[in-house]
Amino acid sequence: MIKFTRVSKTYDDGATYALRDLNLTVANSEFLVLLGSSGSGKSTTMKMINRLIEPSAGAIELDGKPVKEIDLVQLRRSIGYVFQGIGLFPHMSIAENIAIVPRLMGWSKEKQTARVNELLDLINLPGSYAERLPEQLSGGQQQRVGVARALAIDPEYLLMDEPFGALDAVTRDKLQLEMLQWRKTLNKTVIFVTHDLFEALTLGDRIAIFHEGVMQQVGTRSEILRTPATDFVKELFAKPAKQLQEFGDLV
Ligand SMILES: Nc1ncnc2c1ncn2[C@@H]1O[C@H](COP(=O)(O)OP(=O)(O)OP(=O)(O)O)[C@@H](O)[C@H]1O
Ligand SMILES: [Mg+2]
Structure with missing residues (x-):
């Protein structure tokens, strides 16, 4: 509450x-x-x-x-927080962006990777996107990564x-x-x-x-x-x- x-x-x-x-x-x-x-x-x-x-x-x-x-x-x-605007770190891969908090919390590499894959699946992005940089994703895809990052440690x-x-109408409807x-x-x-x-x-x-x-x-x-x-x-x-x-x- x-x-x-x-x-x-x-x-x-x-x-x-x-x-x-x-x-x-x-x-x-x-x-x-x-x-x-x-x-x-x-x-x-x-x-x-x-x-x-x-x-x-x-x-x-x-x-x-x-x-x-x-x-x-x-x-x-x-508290998972999806910020206004996208706010991904441009020099970090999608996987690193998603796993920021898990890494800070000292999760093992395996556990981080498993969680990243689970979340990519949830936001409907292919697992191969994990190694991409944010600039290699569309705006809507980046927004989804922002959601995945907020969910990373399953906050209450x-x-x-x-x-x-700031998304086009079609992508917005889909999301x-x-x-x-x-x-x-x-x-x-x-x-x-x-x-x-x-x-x-x-x-x-x-x-x-x-x-x-x-x-x-x-x-x-x-x-x-x-x-x-x-x-x-x-x-x-x-x-x-x-x-x-x-x-x-x-x-
Ligand atoms: N640091 C600050 N100093 C002075 N005024 C501020 C500061 N931060 C926010 N405000 C003012 O507080 C009001 C509310 O801002 P807020 O960011 O909560 O609006 P919002 O509803 O989120 O708007 P938007 O839809 O544009 O994001 C605005 O008038 C803004 O100018
Ligand atoms: Mg606002």
Whole structure:
């Protein structure tokens, strides 16, 4: 469980809020989507969980324990993080990129190789890609490697910050479908950031909508479409809500 209690993040001596008074609980094994426009506080929310950013106020807990009290190395090992943008190390092979954390943890070469092969299989890349450099892969393939790297030591939590951003529509659709498959088998607590409405509606058990640092609403697809909490949410979902109504699919 990931729990935010009255969490705010300010910059410029408190003059600007990146995030304001966030109260949010993510249940174990839940797949929560954070949706919002650029600058609405999504990455800030994610980075505070593994303490890349410290909140200005409020508390964040993992399974009832304040993240501030968890050993930093342990905290980060329990959280797989797919960063916004691709972020693979250009001079390391795909296998080395995927096995960064296993290597740091002192896994044997055999165990690392076995895990890399398992993960390449999961992300639908041929085993022969292990020895390639990132530049020898397409953008979509690199994005998948980013997902594999985050999963390397089978962390309990997975944070994915726009993992499919900046991809063409076809590749994106394909990865979204793969994500739907992964979801079922992974059985992890996932927070997934996007600014794509369709992605949010397809993937999320619940969707949290952010606007200018304020969480507008969190709820299931049908809660959000049926009873938008603010004008912002209503306008954002007006088009899909209308389309779904026409198809009689507002369940
Ligand atoms: N180091 C910083 N100093 C000042 N302001 C910052 C800093 N980091 C982030 N911000 C501001 O905080 C706000 C939220 O940023 P954040 O990265 O969380 O947005 P986001 O929702 O992830 O946007 P995007 O969709 O573009 O990735 C933005 O207005 C940003 O300019
Ligand atoms: Mg961001």
